[in-house]
Amino acid sequence: MSEPIKHECGIAMIRLLKPFEHYLAKYGTSFFGLKKLHLMMQKQHNRGQDGAGIACVKFDLAPGHKFIDRVRSNSSGAIQEIFDTVNKRINAIGEKDSRLLNDSHWLKYHAEFTGELFLGHLRYSTFGKQGIELLHPVLRSNNWETKNLVLAGNFNLTNVDELFERLIDLGQHPIETSDTITMLEKIGHFLDEENERLYREFKAAGHQKREISGLIGKYLDLQSILSQSSKDWDGGYSIIGAIGHGDAFALRDPSGIRPAYYYKDDEVVVVASERPVIQTTFNVPYESVKEIKPGHALIIKKEGHVSEQLIIEPLERKACSFERIYFSRGTDVEIYRERQKLGKALAPAILNAIDHDLENTVFSYIPNTASVAFQGLMDEIQQVCLRIKKEKILQLGNHVTAEKLDKILSIRPRIEQVAVKDAKLRTFITQDTDRDYLVGHIYDITYGSIRKDVDSLVVLDDSIVRGTTLKHSIIRILDRLHPKRIIIASSAPQIRYPDCYGIDMSKLHDFIAFHAAINLLKETNQGYIINEVYKKCRAQLYLPKEEVINYVKEIYKPFTPEQISAKIAAMLTTSETRSVIQVVYQRIEDLHEACPDHKGDWYFTGDYPTPGGNKVVNRAFINYIEGRDKRPY
Numbered sequence: 001m002s003e004p005i006k007h008e009c010g011i012a013m014i015r016l017l018k019p020f021e022h023y024l025a026k027y028g029t030s031f032f033g034l035k036k037l038h039l040m041m042q043k044q045h046n047r048g049q050d051g052a053g054i055a056c057v058k059f060d061l062a063p064g065h066k067f068i069d070r071v072r073s074n075s076s077g078a079i080q081e082i083f084d085t086v087n088k089r090i091n092a093i094g095e096k097d098s099r100l101l102n103d104s105h106w107l108k109y110h111a112e113f114t115g116e117l118f119l120g121h122l123r124y125s126t127f128g129k130q131g132i133e134l135l136h137p138v139l140r141s142n143n144w145e146t147k148n149l150v151l152a153g154n155f156n157l158t159n160v161d162e163l164f165e166r167l168i169d170l171g172q173h174p175i176e177t178s179d180t181i182t183m184l185e186k187i188g189h190f191l192d193e194e195n196e197r198l199y200r201e202f203k204a205a206g207h208q209k210r211e212i213s214g215l216i217g218k219y220l221d222l223q224s225i226l227s228q229s230s231k232d233w234d235g236g237y238s239i240i241g242a243i244g245h246g247d248a249f250a251l252r253d254p255s256g257i258r259p260a261y262y263y264k265d266d267e268v269v270v271v272a273s274e275r276p277v278i279q280t281t282f283n284v285p286y287e288s289v290k291e292i293k294p295g296h297a298l299i300i301k302k303e304g305h306v307s308e309q310l311i312i313e314p315l316e317r318k319a320c321s322f323e324r325i326y327f328s329r330g331t332d333v334e335i336y337r338e339r340q341k342l343g344k345a346l347a348p349a350i351l352n353a354i355d356h357d358l359e360n361t362v363f364s365y366i367p368n369t370a371s372v373a374f375q376g377l378m379d380e381i382q383q384v385c386l387r388i389k390k391e392k393i394l395q396l397g398n399h400v401t402a403e404k405l406d407k408i409l410s411i412r413p414r415i416e417q418v419a420v421k422d423a424k425l426r427t428f429i430t431q432d433t434d435r436d437y438l439v440g441h442i443y444d445i446t447y448g449s450i451r452k453d454v455d456s457l458v459v460l461d462d463s464i465v466r467g468t469t470l471k472h473s474i475i476r477i478l479d480r481l482h483p484k485r486i487i488i489a490s491s492a493p494q495i496r497y498p499d500c501y502g503i504d505m506s507k508l509h510d511f512i513a514f515h516a517a518i519n520l521l522k523e524t525n526q527g528y529i530i531n532e533v534y535k536k537c538r539a540q541l542y543l544p545k546e547e548v549i550n551y552v553k554e555i556y557k558p559f560t561p562e563q564i565s566a567k568i569a570a571m572l573t574t575s576e577t578r579s580v581i582q583v584v585y586q587r588i589e590d591l592h593e594a595c596p597d598h599k600g601d602w603y604f605t606g607d608y609p610t611p612g613g614n615k616v617v618n619r620a621f622i623n624y625i626e627g628r629d630k631r632p633y
Helices: 020-027 032-042 078-096 098-102 104-110 160-169 179-204 209-219 222-230 275-282 321-327 333-345 347-353 368-396 402-409 423-429 435-439 468-479 512-523 528-539 561-572 588-594 611-625
Strands: 009-016 051-057 068-073 117-123 138-140 149-157 235-243 248-252 261-264 268-272 296-300 306-310 361-365 419-421 443-445 456-461 485-490 580-585
Touching: 009 032, 009 149, 009 235, 009 248, 020 032, 020 104, 032 051, 032 078, 032 117, 032 268, 032 275, 051 078, 051 149, 068 078, 078 098, 098 104, 117 149, 117 235, 138 179, 149 179, 160 179, 179 209, 179 222, 179 235, 222 248, 222 296, 261 275, 268 275, 268 296, 321 333, 333 347, 333 368, 333 588, 347 368, 347 485, 347 580, 361 368, 368 402, 368 456, 419 468, 456 468, 468 485, 468 561, 512 528, 512 561, 528 611, 561 580
Parallel strands: 361 456, 456 485, 485 580
Antiparallel strands: 009 117, 009 268, 051 068, 051 117, 138 149, 149 235, 235 248, 248 296, 261 268, 296 306, 419 443
């Protein structure tokens, strides 16, 4: 995107199913799991910029030995710092006695991150807080192995306040109201209850206390624990977790909002936020990587049994379409094809915008993440060119000449790389006080790629959210080429509503589409609608989330998407702009056709998959009217 949007998190989990000696003999290392975890996290690096963390659980250690290791970092190079820290300690062992690096029993007792179960997490915060205490994995400690809980996730809950009150009703005294701590304590509460239930059961059966600990671990019912814990959660989530004795799980929300994939063979069980991460790290084919079903949990028992179990009844599938448009890696074959289709679907609207004048139009894209959609667009434009050529050749009849044929065959889309991002300048300006001036020079332009005052310039972007970078940087720079028209095309529809499930789009005043609708209401003497919507939202403030209606839809109702696009184009045009600015957005119908299995589109349509979404959008509108610059959940 020309304006990067922060995504919540990336997750990675590896469970080794063979003894350490197997990996040493086959792969030549006692640190197979740690190395694979490092690679999985690097492959998801785009997802986590505010920090990262890893944890490891060791099985069957004698009492008195630490069985959970954890390292976290909130530095700019968090992944590298974490693994540098761990590797320095490993290298110190090798310098002392290199033979110890092949002694799995010694390593397990004396070296960190030499266990059977690994969790990794990359954080990309959706609001301001970035302290190291907020980084995952989070840990709930206890002297009983089976009461220790390690948790990491990609999630946002909309009803944290409600869940906080329920924790209090359970008799707890939480020290934070964040969704992370709420989830940790909720699962921890039912983990404690399950431990107590099993303890009483085995004690009544005559088992000794020392024996009972092992029996609890064997019979711990993770399905029941997760079902009881998550029944009141409202939001999107993919969560990985581990119990201190060795059980593990990966849980996905019932609407399938947040993604989660897994792979299993006789050596490992692996979970990640993205399919290509697993494919690349373990060199396995596409069809071997499975998607965790919505409302289900992949449960891995300590003894190695793996099952996918129903936790909460699935709802209508509303997998996040933004994952497909932008966040997930385009190396996933399905996502690659979907992005091509998104570009292809834009062709008719773009051709109309340029009056089908291909001879005097140049096509380009910004940024690199739009390249696959651009390829799809160009493939479709090429097909249009072929049809034109065919028609013109047929029209020649018996009057074919080499000169006429050459002219017809030369019809093709003109493609240029008109703007290139200056990464060094972008890094520099984050520390510069005269930021506005430098923002206008983030991109270098290719002079001579446009014929002044003759050519139209079409630039494809993934999405247009705030419009700030477009107005103050991209359009200003492209305008220096003196095109007749600049047409900004978005492979995503108009972003109109806040996200509350893990993407940094929570405030209405950030959306240029929202401002366009507000301006249109005022210009067409319909400003009273703004006040009416505010009153309706205020009236719902204390209703149960299940009864709340998204009244913010009424802000957009009087206008067609084309009217809002035209207003956005006008808002992007400054007094200094010489070119005519046009904006073309993806249609909702075409988005659904391109991404048929990912119809989560609440940020475009306002159709939230959970009741909490309606409550969030109404609060966001109240915040906008009352001038509060804060997250609405």
